[in-house]
Amino acid sequence: MSGTFESFGRIRRHKRRGVDPNSAMEALRVGRCEPAGLLAFGNGRSYGDSCHNDAGSLIAMQRGAQIHAFDPTTGIVDADAGVTLAELIEYAAPYGFFAPVTPGTRFVTLGGAVANDVHGKNHHKRGTFGCHVESFELLRSDGKTHHCTVTQNPHLYAATIGGMGLTGVILRLRLKLTKVSSLDIEQRVTPFANLSEYFDLAEAADEENEFAVAWVDQLATGRFEGRGVLMTGNHADNGNFSAKRSRLPLRVPFDLPFSALNRTTLGLFNSAYFNVNKRKTAPHLTNYQSFFYPLDSIEHWNRLYGPAGLYQHQCIIPSDAARSVIPAMLAASRDAGHASFLTVLKRFGHVRSPGLMSFPQPGYTLTMDFPNQGEATLRLLDRLDRMTVDAGGRINPYKDQRMSPAAFEAGFPEWRQLERLRDPAFVSDFWRRTALALGADAAAPMAQYARGHA
Ligand SMILES: Cc1cc2nc3c(=O)[nH]c(=O)nc-3n(C[C@H](O)[C@H](O)[C@H](O)COP(=O)(O)OP(=O)(O)OC[C@H]3O[C@@H](n4cnc5c(N)ncnc54)[C@H](O)[C@@H]3O)c2cc1C
Structure with missing residues (x-):
């Protein structure tokens, strides 16, 4: 094949x-x-x-993967590792359950979510995906299937959560889902004029809300520098458990011959996005798909970056350094002439993952997406790596395509x-x-x- x-x-x-x-x-x-x-x-x-x-x-x-059983009294689902989060959400919704942790796309498999120990907008409350994995079956080249839990084969359990597929194949897992009052989210948007304002808001926003994440206008300069919107939310109380997948209405049908996401288009997009969202300050209901997965509604949206593709840089900067280092990273990207389509800032909390190599640590995580412009992009990414390592932080390995061995080891x-x-x-x-x-x-x-x- x-x-x-x-x-x-x-x-x-x-x-x-x-x-x-x-x-x-x-x-x-x-x-x-x-x-x-x-x-x-x-x-x-x-x-x-x-x-x-x-x-x-x-x-x-993914081939032949299926959900085997679900116990609505405990919320524990037993499924093959190749089942996707989208399939699981649709399956569990009628019982009033939702994924305990979800990344920004539902098109991931459960095995991939364990192997990368993914995080979501509620890291400060629920930790990572691995925090909710009761057990899994791991097939290794010794020919044996190892049943792994916190107490049975504990070393393999810890090494596999966040172990990036290197400990063997996860065949099947038991995951504890979360009982929710609705799939809808009651959302609030709080604009901030600069990053100092964001840092003043972030901790209290995490305490008060299940979900919190900020979008930053990476290209804004002068008096608008560091502006953005903080999006917070909680499951609503309206008992809506309809998980119907919205049909994918939009599709990028083929590779564009160039990147449509450049400084000019992104400058316009960022201004429009900020100005539309800053008006949505009153609490309002949002469908879970638009809240968690806004980009899943555009099939193959990564083709917008053109044939050369994109690099994503995600780092964690410890809290005491974040107020100076994160603005400097945004400035470094602008100075290098690079525009990031998605610039996302999130505070990681203190819930510890059972995973040995789990990415999240307490601090702030900054994510930027850059169209691949060859050497110039690689120079910028190396610079961002140095700033991260000098601040005592780390770079996300499952978003990476080029970090040096030394940056990884640090x-x-x-x-x-x-x-x-x-x-x-x-x-x-x-x-x-x-x-x-x-x-x-x-x-x-x-x-x-x-x-x-x-
Ligand atoms: C739009 C978008 C938004 C995202 N948002 C977030 C986010 O908010 N937070 C976050 O943490 N990540 C995020 N990600 C990254 C994504 O969630 C992770 O990379 C996820 O692990 C991908 O899952 P996958 O099933 O596609 O696995 P793959 O990418 O195919 O594989 C991921 C790893 O899992 C291993 N693996 C897969 N299946 C198994 C198995 N059965 N047994 C053992 N190892 C296995 C692979 O070997 C590989 O190392 C995002 C990605 C996109 C595209």
Whole structure:
């Protein structure tokens, strides 16, 4: 089986080798896998190369995936890892349940959400996706299926949550959903004139609301510099449990030959977005799809970046440095002549993830999306990495396509523990170019595996 198996950034576009989950499982169960390694592939909503393994094969996890059982008294659902969040939300809604944590797209698989330990707009209240995973079945190249919980195989449990697919294949999991009063969200929008105002608002907004996230006009300068809107929300009380997927009304049907998202178009978009939203200050009801997944309604919207694709940069800056470093990062991007389509700022709370390599830490997370303009973009991204590392922060690996091994190690010194628990038959392009490039010792499990299968 071959296919593009693209990641969302679409920087390296070529055909990749895929394997049918059943044959991959069969090979793993009898301890026979290809030496160049395997990697599970969910729905490619990671931005970079953490979901790729170009020398080896990808296991297409969505095939045949289904929900097995749901207990409305406990909220625990038992589902295959290839089920998508969109499917799960539609299934659980009539029972009055919703995903405990959701990223900004519902087109992710449950396995992908565990492997990246994704976060949502309620990190300050509920932590990451992994905080709600009761157990999972992990198939490794020893041919065994390991039942993992906080107390059974605890090291594999911790290493797999946020372990980016490197510990084996999650076959099936039990996830605790949240009982809600409605799928609708009562939303409030609070405009801020600059980032100081945002930082003054953020902590109290988190205390008072289940969901909070800010959009920033990255291109605004002068007296408008750092303006934006803080969007907060809570599940409404109107008992609306209709999860019907809105038909995707808009679609970018083909690759544009150039990026439609440039300084001029984004300058216009940002001004319009700010001016429309700043008027929505009164509390109002919003459909869950528009609140959580505004971009899911435009199919293939990443094609707007043109054939060269996009880079996303997401970092965490510790709270004490955020007030100076985040404005400096926005200025650095503007000075480099780069315009970010989506500039999102969010405060991470203190709920600890059970995952060893989970990305969120207390502090502020800034996310920017840049069209790929070659060397100039890579220089800017390196600069943003340096600013992050100097501030004691870290860069999100599952959004990344190019950070240096040193920048990765500075943010994730615990990578060596993951390397010790990595399944020797599993590897990703991201892991090869960061962790495995850091030292000969690190490559030991892969070499040992290759020797055993020579
Ligand atoms: C528009 C948009 C908004 C987003 N917003 C957010 C956000 O708010 N917060 C956030 O945290 N992320 C966000 N993301 C990123 C996205 O949520 C994650 O990258 C997610 O993990 C992708 O899931 P996937 O199923 O597409 O997995 P893939 O991208 O295909 O794979 C992700 C990782 O999971 C591993 N994996 C997949 N399935 C399995 C399995 N069964 N067993 C073991 N490993 C597996 C893969 O090997 C890979 O390492 C966003 C992405 C987009 C495109």
